[in-house]
Amino acid sequence: MTPPHDLEHEAPTRAVSLQAAPGSSHDHLDLDDRRRLLHLMLTTRAIEERGLLLYKQGKVPGSFYDGRGQEATAVGATYALGADDPVCPLIRDMGAHVVKGTSTAGILGQYLGRAGGVSGGREGNVHFGDWHRGVIPMVSMLPDMMVVATGMAMGFRMRGERRCALSFFGDGATSRGDWHEAMNWAAVQQLPVIFVLENNQLAYSTPLTQQFRVNPVERAAGYGMPAVTVDGNDVEAVFDATREARLRALDGGGPTLIEAVTMRMHGHGAHDDAAYVSPEVLAAWQEKDPIVRQAQRLSALGVDVDAVADEVKAEVADALAEALAMPVPDPATILDGLYCESEPQIVGRGDAPWSGHGDEAWGGADA
Numbered sequence: 001m002t003p004p005h006d007l008e009h010e011a012p013t014r015a016v017s018l019q020a021a022p023g024s025s026h027d028h029l030d031l032d033d034r035r036r037l038l039h040l041m042l043t044t045r046a047i048e049e050r051g052l053l054l055y056k057q058g059k060v061p062g063s064f065y066d067g068r069g070q071e072a073t074a075v076g077a078t079y080a081l082g083a084d085d086p087v088c089p090l091i092r093d094m095g096a097h098v099v100k101g102t103s104t105a106g107i108l109g110q111y112l113g114r115a116g117g118v119s120g121g122r123e124g125n126v127h128f129g130d131w132h133r134g135v136i137p138m139v140s141m142l143p144d145m146m147v148v149a150t151g152m153a154m155g156f157r158m159r160g161e162r163r164c165a166l167s168f169f170g171d172g173a174t175s176r177g178d179w180h181e182a183m184n185w186a187a188v189q190q191l192p193v194i195f196v197l198e199n200n201q202l203a204y205s206t207p208l209t210q211q212f213r214v215n216p217v218e219r220a221a222g223y224g225m226p227a228v229t230v231d232g233n234d235v236e237a238v239f240d241a242t243r244e245a246r247l248r249a250l251d252g253g254g255p256t257l258i259e260a261v262t263m264r265m266h267g268h269g270a271h272d273d274a275a276y277v278s279p280e281v282l283a284a285w286q287e288k289d290p291i292v293r294q295a296q297r298l299s300a301l302g303v304d305v306d307a308v309a310d311e312v313k314a315e316v317a318d319a320l321a322e323a324l325a326m327p328v329p330d331p332a333t334i335l336d337g338l339y340c341e342s343e344p345q346i347v348g349r350g351d352a353p354w355s356g357h358g359d360e361a362w363g364g365a366d367a
């Protein structure tokens with residue numbers, strides 16, 4: 001058992017080496033994949049940057065949260081999922097929505113509370129999801145999306161469907177009882193589920209030292225579950241760990257805990273200036289920015305990364321214009337969707353852009 005801070009004594013944070021994980025990436029990602037990963041991370045960041053500006057202009061009702069600095073974790077993990085594998089994103093995981101194919105205009109419209117937003121402008125900018133694409137809207141109680149993912153995995157098992165579920169959650173969530181219950185049940189039942197712990201060093205203003213006395217990833221052994229720590233700012237390393245976990249899950253090998261070590265580069269929400277994080281710590285993590293790192297990797301391979309950035313800029317500008325033109329919801333529809341008034345529908349298929357996916361189908365409703 002090692003204490004949580006053995007890897008970096010000076011800074012009060014948990015870090016991993018910048019080396020790529022052994023056996024990572026290049027065996028499974030072609031150059032188009034690697035370029036696409038950059039595109040997806042840039043899109044994720046651009047959406048959130050634009051959202052924050054809209055919030056500061058007073059155009060976003062409610063509060064505003066982002067996952068700046070954590071794009072590699074959400075994008076890399078979701079990129080490994082198949083079309084039929086649902087994902088449960090939290091507030092740092094905009095990249096999961098983007099990889100699954102939720103439109104940028106729909107997300108910006110959601111921020112703005114417009115009828116054309118992902119869920120018609122309901123649920124504000126935090127709790128939305130597009131379950132038609134396998135993106136499950138989050139519930140706030142942490143880490144209850146782990147329980148939801150575990151339940152979905154039970155369903156897949158019972159129906160004989162070859163698919164797995166993935167849930168993200170933060171370091172803070174690991175101290176809750178529901179976390180332990182989900183870990184235990186998933187392991188006992190050997191369910192096809194992947195748990196991605198985003199260790200971003202903080203739970204609101206609480207540092208890791210106030211949260212646990214062990215590396216959180218080591219807790220998996222107590223439940224008989226394999227676990228791995230990856231550099232959460234390396235999109236290809238996160239992809240590779242998730243790809244392996246997914247294969248294990250689909251082949252009956254049960255759940256995996258992946259700890260992605262990263263940093264929350266902004267406050268908990270836009271209302272929080274994070275004055276409790278030292279500028280030196282932030283500067284050190286800025287050096288490990290996941291987007292810069294992927295861009296450097298691709299530049300070295302001769303990819304025109306400026307062209308990728310220009311594509312994203314144009315796409316997000318178009319999407320913003322589309323979102324701003326969306327009407328607000330009709331107040332007469334306010335009660336729509338509160339109760340299930342039709343046949344319950346099965347979680348649908350999302351995009352699965354990884355080139356390594358073959359024609360996988362679980363034989364369900366929309367296959």
Ligand SMILES: Cc1ncc(C[n+]2csc(CCOP(=O)(O)OP(=O)(O)O)c2C)c(N)n1
Pocket residue numbers: 092140141142143169170171172173174176198200202203204264268
């Ligand atoms: C059970 C529960 N307690 C408290 C909260 C309020 N809350 C929302 S996010 C958050 C911090 C969570 O930290 P962590 O799990 O590390 O995720 P991060 O915000 O760092 O991504 C808290 C305390 C909540 N949503 N659920």
Ligand SMILES: [Mg+2]
Pocket residue numbers: 170171172198199200201202203204
């Ligand atoms: Mg955290």
